[in-house]
Amino acid sequence: MKLGLANPAWLVLAAGIATLAGAADAPRLTREAVLAETLKPYVGPSVRGVDTSTLTDKVMCGYQGWFNVEGDGAERGWVHWIKHHGPLADGNAKFDFWPDVSELGPDERFATGFKHADGRVAEVFSSFKKPTVLRHFQWMRDYGIDGAFVQRFVNGLRDPWVLRHNNVVLAHCREGANLHGRAYAVMYDLSGLRADHVGDVMEDWRQLRTQMRIGEEPAYLRHRGKPVVTLWGIGFNDKRAYTIEDCRRLVEFMKKDGCTVMLGVPAHWRDLKGDAMNDPALHEVCKLADIISPWTAGRYGSLAGVARHEERLLKPDIAWCRERGLDYLPVVFPGFSWHNMYGAPSDQIPRLKGEFLWSQFCAAKRAGASMIYVAMFDEVDEGTAIFKCTNDVPPGKESEFVTFEGLPSDFYLRLTGFGGKLLRGEIPVSDRLPQK
Secondary structure (H helix, E strand, O other): OOOOOOOOOOOOHHHHHHOOOOOOOOOOOOHHHHHHHHOOOOOOOOOOOOOOOOOOOOEEEEEOOOOEOOOOOOOOOOEOOEOOOOOOOOOOEOOOEOEOOOOOOHHHOEEEEEEOOOOOEEEEOOOOOHHHHHHHHHHHHHOOOOEEEEEEEHHHOOOHHHHHHHHHHHHHHHHHHHHOOOEEEEEEEOOOOOHHHHHHHHHHHHHHHHOOOOOOOOOEOEEOOEEEEEEEOOOEOOOOOOOHHHHHHHHHHHHHOOOEEEEEEEOOOOOOOOOEOOOOHHHHHHHHOOEEEEEOOOOOOOHHHHHHHHHHHHHHHHHHHHHOOOEEOOEEOOOEOOHHHHOOOOOOEOOHHHHHHHHHHHHHHHHOOOOEEEOOOOOOOOOOOOOOEOOOOOOOOOOOOEOOOOOOOOHHHHHHHHHHHHHOOOOOOOOOOOOO
């Protein structure tokens, strides 16, 4: 199995859409109504916090924001929690880590068909609920995490139900970033995009810019003097419908609109091997951008693998980018588990009580990285989440959940905060996990 061949957003988005509850009987919703309802400028307060004028010295997280539950107001039923139609119950779970919802309010917690060992009903959350998303950004502030790249899934842009959810979550993230002094930016995930739908992405960005005024409020991340937008999924060799020429058009469009463009590319983008397309045109598109960010989740699974990646990819990648005036954003991840979704071994890439993630922070710093991307903040599906997860997981006969190995639920938030200090030179590079 090629772990993480696509971004966490990719492989399961279609499955998530397929779980829409009562789609045939749902009330009619139009894209026009969604746009009128959800695309509005931000008029709330903005707290001064991290320096949002640059990505340099920042540790940013990916924020999926794609979880729905029955009764959350989105009218989508269970999305990204379950594998098939029906309730979230034993045998139908699609995620491997159980979120810690103990700090969430009563209206933010939703009952499942699972029970804890003591008989309590196990609960989860919905990304559609604003208080929950705001709390996530508060956690980023509390633990010194600079902000988030908010995932925007392009193969849902024509579906009004999916579009409404994505727009609402983006608005929640915008408010959370402004209220808690964090940075945020839009990251388009191109996975599943049809070749003849490239214009959908352009039109969507126009709408975000003109109607939602995205990029204008203080919390939006800027770099090189311009708002940052990411195009994720450039140059993969997994037979995507869109072409490298389509990608060139998107980059040129975003640059013309006055953006700093980051590209999410395969791990082997530079040597055009492995997960990357064998086409020099990929390098030409990369040269048009401003920031290169290779996807490495699942590309190594041990401390020795991290060390090899540092020497074989990280250091020469950074040198390639520097020679061409590009910035480089390496991806680090805490571990990986795809058991409930695909039947892969549970805890397939072990976290080693934080040593695996910390070794990647150290490798990035030694290699000369000036910015880091943590995948992901809330990705419990693939076991890469760093937000609060519980060790008190409900037992199941068919579903099996991974824990934080007895570590506190906020351990990986704290460790990511230390990663920022390491990046900025506030603490020395050391293989030993920071204690305080």
